[in-house]
Amino acid sequence: SFGDTDAQREVRENDRQYVFHSWSAQGAINPLPIAKGEGVRFWDYDGTEYLDFSSQLVNLNLGHQHPGLVQAIQDQAGRLATIQPAMANDVRGELAKRIVEHSFAGARSVFFTNGGADANEYAVRMARVHTGRQKVLARYRSYHGSTSTAITLTGEPRRWANGTLDSGVVHFHGPYPYRSVFYSETPEQETERALAHLRSTIELEGPSTIAAIILESVTGTNGILIPTPGYLAGVRALCDEFGILLIADEVMAGFGRTGHWFAFQAFDVTPDLVTFAKGVNSGYVPLGGVVISEAVHQTFDQKPFPGGLTYSGHPLGAAAGVATFDIFAEEGILERVRDLGERVVGPRLREIAERHPSVGEVRGTGLFWAIELVKNAETREPLIPFNASGDAAAPFNAVVAACKQAGLWPFAAGNRLQVAPPLIISEEDLVRGLDIIDEALNVADGYVGA
Numbered sequence: 001s002f003g004d005t006d007a008q009r010e011v012r013e014n015d016r017q018y019v020f021h022s023w024s025a026q027g028a029i030n031p032l033p034i035a036k037g038e039g040v041r042f043w044d045y046d047g048t049e050y051l052d053f054s055s056q057l058v059n060l061n062l063g064h065q066h067p068g069l070v071q072a073i074q075d076q077a078g079r080l081a082t083i084q085p086a087m088a089n090d091v092r093g094e095l096a097k098r099i100v101e102h103s104f105a106g107a108r109s110v111f112f113t114n115g116g117a118d119a120n121e122y123a124v125r126m127a128r129v130h131t132g133r134q135k136v137l138a139r140y141r142s143y144h145g146s147t148s149t150a151i152t153l154t155g156e157p158r159r160w161a162n163g164t165l166d167s168g169v170v171h172f173h174g175p176y177p178y179r180s181v182f183y184s185e186t187p188e189q190e191t192e193r194a195l196a197h198l199r200s201t202i203e204l205e206g207p208s209t210i211a212a213i214i215l216e217s218v219t220g221t222n223g224i225l226i227p228t229p230g231y232l233a234g235v236r237a238l239c240d241e242f243g244i245l246l247i248a249d250e251v252m253a254g255f256g257r258t259g260h261w262f263a264f265q266a267f268d269v270t271p272d273l274v275t276f277a278k279g280v281n282s283g284y285v286p287l288g289g290v291v292i293s294e295a296v297h298q299t300f301d302q303k304p305f306p307g308g309l310t311y312s313g314h315p316l317g318a319a320a321g322v323a324t325f326d327i328f329a330e331e332g333i334l335e336r337v338r339d340l341g342e343r344v345v346g347p348r349l350r351e352i353a354e355r356h357p358s359v360g361e362v363r364g365t366g367l368f369w370a371i372e373l374v375k376n377a378e379t380r381e382p383l384i385p386f387n388a389s390g391d392a393a394a395p396f397n398a399v400v401a402a403c404k405q406a407g408l409w410p411f412a413a414g415n416r417l418q419v420a421p422p423l424i425i426s427e428e429d430l431v432r433g434l435d436i437i438d439e440a441l442n443v444a445d446g447y448v449g450a
């Protein structure tokens with residue numbers, strides 16, 4: 001409990017002594033011991049309160065300790081805590097049915113995984129067996145997970161130190177109007193040129209060698225990049241022309257983040273495979289999966305699928321997933337996310353962008369926004385260089401520190417603050433968090449022109 005310095009010391013000591021952390025030099029980190037989480041807030045042992053504008057790792061869509069989720073897990077634990085995947089299970093089947101019904105026309109079944117990386121891993125495996133082809137095209141500025149194929153699909157620095165673990169992966173550029181590699185002047189031009197670039201990539205790699213194109217419907221950690229008009233439909237058309245499957249990675253954007261069950265539903269596109277995790281049950285129990293089209297499902301109707309997991313469709317995770325659907329309906333989550341995004345976040349961030357010279361661009365949808373910080377709004381030079389660390393990252397780290405000092409836990413990535421609070425956040429808390437960001441941006445303004 002708060003103020004218990006012995007408990008705090010023990011948590012810290014055990015962590016530093018025995019826990020090996022993700023993505024970190026173990027000797028260079030000092031993880032914050034957390035005593036409690038409730039709704040959109042969490043507290044350290046000193047009682048310091050943080051408003052979570054990052055939903056942990058953009059997974060805590062229904063906030064901490066949602067009574068409906070906790071109850072569903074407790075009930076399921078009392079009924080049947082686990083059962084292996086070759087058996088049929090009520091909550092597993094119920095969740096698969098609801099996901100199929102809420103995903104896309106022509107969706108047939110769900111293969112459950114433990115999280116997002118393995119969902120992408122299995123989606124690619126299905127696409128390869130289905131098409132008999134090996135290559136997969138993935139975008140730069142993407143994150144698809146950290147297992148062998150998923151990290152190779154990833155189009156950003158987290159891949160670098162891993163080498164090439166899947167030799168079938170080829171990267172291409174997607175639309176990013178603010179930093180267009182196509183020298184576009186309008187979103188329409190960006191669409192046209194990004195699609196021409198993709199077509200040429202397909203032609204040069206050999207259409208008959210490409211099993212799938214994978215993309216985040218709305219790019220998450222790499223900048224909340226929303227597809228330009230007609231882009232996703234254009235990718236779909238190229239897939240159809242060349243017999244390539246389209247995999248939508250909805251691990252971060254899915255389950256309400258953009259105000260839709262899945263982010264692609266706001267666009268004119270139907271994928272063949274959809275990967276999900278995080279928001280499916282807010283991460284209360286590890287769970288992910290692949291939504292599979294009828295055609296791909298048919299490939300494995302008589303031929304065995306060569307893959308599996310001990311915990312595929314774990315009942316505790318599935319029960320929390322079923323409860324997620326119920327809670328979304330009861331609390332009108334999708335409607336409130338769209339409303340808060342359009343009425344509160346968008347207008348406020350645009351107003352913030354006008355007042356702060358350090359804000360180059362704001363963009364987003366629902367409760368999924370990016371504030372891109374620059375040293376110079378005209379040249380668009382980022383506040384810190386790409387992939388900066390140490391002293392080079394100091395200006396950005398100072399902004400993040402100012403947020404935390406004021407009680408806000410932001411999502412920070414590259415030169416961007418991203419806004420991704422739990423979807424249950426009250427309007428009052430949302431405004432309070434945006435106020436804190438507004439104030440912290442004064443720190444960034446101090447570096448403009450420096």
Ligand code: PLP
Nearest residue numbers: 115116117143144145251252277
């Ligand atoms: N795909 C996307 C778009 C993600 O944002 C993430 C995680 O952040 C993943 C895949 C990997 O998910 P996991 O960490 O559950 O393996």
